[in-house]
Amino acid sequence: MADGMINGFSGLFESLTDASCEADAILRLQSGVQGLGFDRVMFAVIPQPKVSLSDVYMRSNYPTRWREQYDRDNLRAADPTVEHCFKASSPFIWMPQSFQGDQQHALYEEASSHGLKAGVTLPIHGSSGEIGMLTCVRDQAPGNGFINDLHQQLGQLTLLRDLAFDTMRPYMHAPPPSQEVPALTARELDCLQWMAAGKTAWEIGRILSISEAGVNFHIGNLRTKFGVSRRNDVVIKAIRFGLITLPG
Template sequence: MVKIDALLGLLDCETEEAWSAALFEIAREHGFEQTLYGVVPNRQTPLEQAFLRSNYSANWRSKYDSEKLHYVDPTVGHCLHSTLPLVWEPTTFSAPRQRELYEEASGYGIRSGITYPVHGANGEFGVISFVSDTLADKKFRRELGRFMPELALIRDYVFESSLKFANAAHADLAVRLTRRELESLQWAMKGKSSWEISRIMNCAEATVNFHFANARRKFKVSTRQQAIVKAIRLGLINPD
């Protein structure tokens, strides 16, 4: 049985890291090794801009995101058009590309699970998936049936507690940096000083510092390094 203190603890988390760790621990206590939660502020927001946290393999997440597999994933399609949970297994992935997706995912321990839709009062849309490395046999389904009401309650607490982090992340996505501001951050990420960047960009050092000041103001941070970290996290500059 889910512990109410654990659910209330989600509401009390002050950082995304603490919140994610609390979510994953609750899921593990219910027998799910992996969990994914994602939400967008409305259906018009591209799914690529979702506030997303999971403990899936980083390699799988990278492949899934880069190939935009959420547009293939039947669990996402189900949640767009239903309020009911989806218990999924190999046969759920019926189309050829979906079968390929499942075969690849199973190599990362994603073999069966249950996905709950998230439909918020203000138009938010999202999904939460509780994942197992075992196939959906009779025992799995029996245990899942026992946990389903609790998982729905967990979904509700996860959604409500995520909003302060998701709203902040989506506000960041609204930030628009100029090409020169991004270029300045890109060079700074590579360890270049303002003077060196001014030579590379063929402008005054004061102009480079002006670009950094604008980036810090837009990101609402106080240091150049914090602006670089935020730009990387949002995919605005590439660390590779």
């Protein structure tokens, strides 16, 4: 058991600390969270004290429709995880009984309908006044199995939170990339999204009803437009520019 835990810590450390850029770190964080049995992750930090919540640095692979509803309806005001992270350092466990009162119950029901049913929020309190959270969520009704898993994984999740904060800190204060965002065709965007989902050129061709050669042609154009030579670098740059969403 101890050896397995040490190996797990080592793998998480090496994965995040070896990230080549912000988008690469985000993908590695997502992979680490999924390796611990969670479906979704949100990393959110207010990078400086006394700034607006609207200035939060946030990266997640939550469903887009849920994020839009959350922002549109200002559900943050009823979100107990936000209040918890401002006043506590202990984990907040996502279970129905963790949400108190009508507003919080309604929030949990809405989140559950989007596949956010059970999980844990780990508060972040940085040495320079940063406040935030790492939230890892499953699309699974909470029960004894979830609690047992969480007891075993909490150490690795805490390490992952600290590593993610150290890795992402430079990007929280970094200016936006100076490179101009390339203009892409609709077909190139389609290819990008399926590349981010891990599909091969042959699989993308089947999905889009075009030839594999046609897919490779579009990928070649993408490499040229992004100024990179590797397929993975195309995906990383596209995520960084906000052209596609994280696979989830």
